Amino acid sequence: MAKQSKLLIFILTIGVFGIINTEMGVIGILPSLADHFEVSVSKAGLLVSLFALVVAVSGPTMPLLFSRINRKKVMLLVLGTFVLANIISIYTTNFTVALIARVIPALFHPIYCSLAFSVAADSVSKEEAPKAVSKVFIGVSAGMVIGVPIASFIASTTSLQMAMVFFAVVNAIAFIATLLFVPSMPVKERLSYGVQLSVLKKIITWQSIIAVIFLNSAIFGVYSYFAEYLKTVTTMSTNAITIMLIVFGGANMIGNIVAGRLLTKNAGKTVVTFPFILGAIYVLFFLFGPFSAPMLFITFIWGILAGVGANINQYWIMSSAPKAPDFANGLFLSSCNIGTTIGTAIGGLFISGIGTQYVVLVGFLSLIVSFITIALRNYMYSPSKQLSI
Incomplete structure (x- = not known):
């Protein structure tokens, strides 16, 4: 059970890293994105600010709406959405399409993160819950801190598209790991809205x-x-x-x-x-x-x-x-x-x-x-x- 719990928390940490990395990683490549879409840097900044705004608005509502569905299925849905959105971002040359490809996963962002914290806490004893949650938070910190310089480095040494590929790959790894190693997690007590x-x-x-x-x-x-x-x-x-x-x-x-x-x-x-x-x-x-x-x-x-x-x-x-x-x-x-x-x-x-x-x-x-x-x-x-x- 202890090994299963550690593996589960590790997968959740990767998943959170992938999602936060998608959110914050574009900060390091905003000038390149502005050039790519032929818009001003301030307008390209919408890729960051609009994402954050959507997360703030959907934070209380989306986890509530999905709270009665099997947790594994919900996590796969969110990670799959992020993978597809990142793939669209790789190939699109239209700024409006790029914005839409940011807004849609942003809606699902709070669902995965809230589930990650809840599942991590539930996987251990009540006394050990804060430690389990703190490990998932490492993924949050890594997404905020490591994602930005890595994306910037990849974009500067290879291409902007390869930086976007990095976002997609991390989420795809989390998706596959969840699919293969995370057990089905039906909601035991379905609380009404x-x-x-x-x-x-x-x-x-x-x-x-x-x-x-x-x-x-x-x-x-x-x-x-x-x-x-x-x-x-x-x-x-x-x-x-x-x-x-x-x-x-x-x-x-x-x-x-x-x-x-x-x-x-x-x-x-x-x-x-x-x-x-x-x-x-x-x-x-x-x-x-x-x-x-x-x-x-x-x-x-x-x-x-x-x-x-x-x-x-x-x-x-x-x-x-x-x-x-x-x-x-x-x-x-x-x-x-x-x-x-x-x-x-x-x-x-x-x-x-x-x-x-x-x-x-x-x-x-x-x-x-x-x-x-x-x-x-x-x-x-x-x-x-x-x-x-």
Whole structure:
């Protein structure tokens, strides 16, 4: 059973990597895509922003709609959709067709990711669930961090089409592995849509959603402008900035492993202390921003915390609605995307208003809001209050 569980989690990690890689990998080849489709870079950016927007909108709804169907069949449907969409992207020369080939898989994106987290958690004991989920998160981090430079490297050394082939191949590998090695997973308890939606009637769910929105805003509101910060404040070269981004990404993957252990050992303490630790890093970020050596160390620790934060976000919403796991994971994905959007917008306002070095303020403000909602949930739903989740 242990070997089967490890293989299942490994396949889920590859699948998540393939899906996130499809979403984020185009960032590294946007200029090439703009040239290929003969559009401006800003218009080509729709291939990224429209994908993210669709994921945010479909996050709560699509996992809910597919929550009563055999999980293996649903995963094969999603992976198959991604493979076909990527194949279309390889051959099309029409930008509108390329956009459609991005929007359709984006609709299915939350289904696979929410299922991956749920299935990983269900494959082990309740106590070991955070560790299992953290391993799947490695696929998320790898998709975000490794996918971009790999796609860019392939496009620059071979061709744009070969970079697209890379996206298709990874998803095809996940599809074949799922088909051959993942057992049939019929839904044992088919919850009605009404029962799943009823979690939205509970205050704890909304407290958790708000906390996750602003925890993600705290991280990505700053990270979205990290390269600009390193360029203007730390005055690093392009190559040095690339190294820093790789350091952040590698540390992020380490953070997923750390998070699994922390949440398994003491989830409550981990969640409560996280805003303070991240806030302390942002203080160092602000004070030592102009200095390259300290920023290397700060970036490494920040990357670990970002990995831990992603796991906390998933755990916090899942723990607020444990009876509707697929729907809860959909809410998690939407909340994270909304948080990224809000944080990026506010961070941009700080940069344009008072300067790039003050982008950390979006981190501080977001952490304050998230901590208040975390503390409020803990107070209202502490054992002494005897309130049921």
